[in-house]
Structure formats: C-alpha cells, structure tokens
Amino acid sequence: MQQLSIGYARVSTAENRQELGLELQIRALESQHCQLIFSDQLSGSDDERPEFNHAVKLAKRKAAAGWQVKFMVYKLDRLSRRTVKMITTIDDLTQHQVQVVSLREQLDMSTPTGILQYQILATFSEYELNTIRQRTRDALAELRQHGQTLGRPRLSTDVEQKICKLYCILDYPVNDIAKVCGVSVSTVYNVAKRNHLSRRKLTLTNR
Incomplete structure (x- = not known):
C-alpha cells in the first residue's frame, strides 16, 4: 500500500514572531x-485558509484511492483555534480514513x-458548545425580562407606508x-409581500 504523510503548519502574524x-x-x-507540507499565515479562527483546504482535499483524495495517509500538525490548535471546529476537522478526516497526528500532544x-x-477532547468540545448555548439562552431570557425586543427593530408606520x-x-x-x-432591499420585498403589493406603471414626476 502506498503511503503519504501530509504536514500542515499555521501561524498568525503575532505567532510568527x-x-x-x-x-x-x-x-x-x-x-x-512528511513528504508534503502546506502552510498558512492566517488566524486559526479563519475558515478561509487556502493551503489548509488544499491539504485536506489532497489527503481525502489519496485515502479514497487506497493510500495510507497521515495528516500531521505540530499542535492540535494548528487545525483550528476553536475546539468545536478542531473536533469537526478530525472527525471529517478520520471518516475519510485519514490518520490525524499531532506531534506536541502525541496524538x-x-x-x-x-x-x-x-474522545476526551470531544467531551470538552461538547461541554464548550453546551456552555455557549446556555449563555445565549440566559442572555435572551434576561433581555425578555427587561422588556427588550429581540431581533431587528420593527419598521415605523411612516416608513412602511413610504415603501x-x-x-x-x-x-x-x-x-x-x-x-x-x-432599509435593505430584502426589507422592501418583505414589506411588499406583507401588503400584497404588485408593481404597476405610473409616471414619476418628482424623484
């Protein structure tokens, strides 16, 4: 069986110093x-990392072709700064028969x-996600308790009539x-739909 080790390195501007x-x-x-090494100089919270995406696609393609593929990083947070995203990436690669290796954590x-x-990382990831959800629910409940309106403010009658x-x-x-x-273009269309409006041709004298 053919083997391929792909390495990925990432730094932000601050980390590189x-x-x-x-x-x-x-x-x-x-x-x-590692036979191939890809690198980005971007934040780990940025999903648009071109070299990372190339490395992942190559790893999956080679694994699908029957190669034994390892995807190596120096530290796990090189995959992503966000634990949930990191776990999702490991899951994705593992499901495509790509072995994930982290040198620093010896994973x-x-x-x-x-x-x-x-599995321990995944447990912490789930805890982190549940904590974020609970904080969001608590914040929304507090807003409601103080009578604050959630979402975008409602259009005034004058603005809606003008639209x-x-x-x-x-x-x-x-x-x-x-x-x-x-307002936004989508708001104009929403107002028109809500008021069952159709467009008819009139002569516009003052604009």
Whole structure:
C-alpha cells in the first residue's frame, strides 16, 4: 500500500514572531518525514485558509484511492483555534480514513491512546458548545425580562407606508427605494409581500 504523510503548519502574524513560528513547525514536520507540507499565515479562527483546504482535499483524495495517509500538525490548535471546529476537522478526516497526528500532544488516531485522547477532547468540545448555548439562552431570557425586543427593530408606520407607495411605481428601482427609506432591499420585498403589493406603471414626476 502506498503511503503519504501530509504536514500542515499555521501561524498568525503575532505567532510568527514568537516561539511557534513556521520554521519551527516545518522542521518538526520534516523530522517526521512528511513528504508534503502546506502552510498558512492566517488566524486559526479563519475558515478561509487556502493551503489548509488544499491539504485536506489532497489527503481525502489519496485515502479514497487506497493510500495510507497521515495528516500531521505540530499542535492540535494548528487545525483550528476553536475546539468545536478542531473536533469537526478530525472527525471529517478520520471518516475519510485519514490518520490525524499531532506531534506536541502525541496524538495519533491510529493508536488506542490517540483515540482515547480524542474522545476526551470531544467531551470538552461538547461541554464548550453546551456552555455557549446556555449563555445565549440566559442572555435572551434576561433581555425578555427587561422588556427588550429581540431581533431587528420593527419598521415605523411612516416608513412602511413610504415603501408601499414607492414600490407601486414601476420605474422606481427597488435599490433606490431601499436607499431612500434607509432599509435593505430584502426589507422592501418583505414589506411588499406583507401588503400584497404588485408593481404597476405610473409616471414619476418628482424623484
């Protein structure tokens, strides 16, 4: 069976000036005989990491073709700063028969110890997610208790009437209606739908 070890390194601008620079990560990955190493200089909370996405796609493609593939990082947080996203990434790669390895934490998903470490991480991830949800529910409950309205503020009657009047003029563009009334284009369409309006052609004398 053909084997492939793919390494991924990531730093933010601040990290690259500190101990966890790209050079350190790449040297560590090279010492583990990674044949291909991808790197990004972006935040770990940024989902748009082009080299990371390329590395993941390549790993999945090779695994699907029957290769034994390892996806290596220096530290687990190189996958993502967010625990939930990190776990999702490990899950995704594992389901595609890609072995995830972290050098710093000595995590190797091809071993029983690695699987146990992952399960502990997943438990903390679930706890973190549930904590965020509970905080959100508590915050919403407190807002309701103080009589505060959730979501976008309701349109005033005057603004809604103005939208209705302009919407009925066929040659008045919806984008212009939105600008004049200080609302979004989707709000204009929502008002029109709510009031069962159709556009009819009138002559516009004053704009």
